[in-house]
Amino acid sequence: MPQDRTDLQALQGLTRVQLHAHARQYYKAGGRTEPEVALVVYGEARAVFKDYARTPGWFGRVLAPVLIWREASALRRLAGITGIPKIYRQLDARGVLIEYLPATPWPQARPSEVAYERLEALVQAMHERGVAHCDLRAPSNMLVGDDGTPYIVDFVARVCRGQVWNLPWNWVFRQFVGADESALAKLRVRFAPSLATAADRALLAERGPVERVARAIGERTREIVRFFVRSG
Ligand SMILES: Nc1ncnc2c1ncn2[C@@H]1O[C@H](COP(=O)(O)OP(=O)(O)O)[C@@H](O)[C@H]1O
Numbered sequence: 129m130p131q132d133r134t135d136l137q138a139l140q141g142l143t144r145v146q147l148h149a150h151a152r153q154y155y156k157a158g159g160r161t162e163p164e165v166a167l168v169v170y171g172e173a174r175a176v177f178k179d180y181a182r183t184p185g186w187f188g189r190v191l192a193p194v195l196i197w198r199e200a201s202a203l204r205r206l207a208g209i210t211g212i213p214k215i216y217r218q219l220d221a222r223g224v225l226i227e228y229l230p231a232t233p234w235p236q237a238r239p240s241e242v243a244y245e246r247l248e249a250l251v252q253a254m255h256e257r258g259v260a261h262c263d264l265r266a267p268s269n270m271l272v273g274d275d276g277t278p279y280i281v282d283f284v285a286r287v288c289r290g291q292v293w294n295l296p297w298n299w300v301f302r303q304f305v306g307a308d309e310s311a312l313a314k315l316r317v318r319f320a321p322s323l324a325t326a327a328d329r330a331l332l333a334e335r336g337p338v339e340r341v342a343r344a345i346g347e348r349t350r351e352i353v354r355f356f357v358r359s360g
C-alpha cells in the first residue's frame with residue numbers, strides 16, 4: 129500500500145485534539161459564530177477539518193450541530209461528483225473531516241474561460257442531485273485547481289429538493305437554484321467581465337421579488353445569526 133494511503137487512514141482516525149495538533153494552517157480562525165477550518169497534515173496525507181467544538185455559547189451548543197448536519201448531509205448527497213470534496217468522517221455533532229482540495233479560492237486565482245464553463249457544469253450537476261448551495265455569492269466558496277478544475281465548498285446554507293409530491297417546497301428549491309445561477313452571473317461580471325453576457329448583466333439588473341428574498345436569505349444568514357447571538 130502506498131505511504132500516502134496509510135497516512136490518510138491514520139489521519140482519518142485521529143481525535144479532535146490530535147487533528148488540531150496536526151493543523152498546519154487555519155483557513156478560518158473561528159469566532160462566536162464561525163467554525164475553525166484547519167488544513168491537517170499527517171505524513172503525506174492532508175485533510176480539512178471544519179470544527180465548531182471551540183465555538184462558545186449557545187451557538188456552539190445548539191446551532192453548530194445543525195450546521196454540521198447540513199454540511200455533512202449535503203456532502204453525502206453529492207458524493208461522487210468531481211469538484212465536491214469527499215466526506216471522510218463526521219467526528220461528532222460539531223466537527224467534520226473532509227477531503228483537502230489542491231486549489232486556490234476563486235478571487236485569488238485567475239481562472240481560465242474553460243474553468244468558468246466547468247464551474248457552470250458543476251453547479252448544474254449539483255442541482256440535478258437536488259442541492260442548491262445558497263451561498264455562491266461568497267466567491268471564497270469556489271476554488272480552482274492549476275489545471276482549471278473547479279471545486280465548491282461550504283454547504284451549511286444549502287437547500288435540498290423535496291419529494292416529488294412536495295410542490296410548494298420544490299418551488300422554493302427552484303428559487304434557490306435561480307439564486308445560485310445568478311451568483312454565477314455575478315461572478316462572471318465581477319471577475320471575468322469579458323465572459324459576462326448581456327443576459328448575465330440583465331439577470332443582475334432585473335431581479336424579481338422572489339429571487340430578491342431568496343438572495344437576501346442566502347446572503348444574510350450569517351448577519352441574521354449574529355444579530356440573534358448578540359441579542360440572545
Ligand atoms: N476541502 C477544502 N480544501 C481546501 N480548502 C478548503 C476546503 N474547505 C474549505 N477550504 C478553505 O477554507 C475556507 C473556509 O471554509 P468554509 O467551508 O467556506 O467555511 P465557512 O463556513 O466558515 O465559510 C474556504 O474559503 C477555503 O479557502
Ligand SMILES: [Mg+2]
Binds near residue numbers: 268281
Ligand atoms: Mg465559506
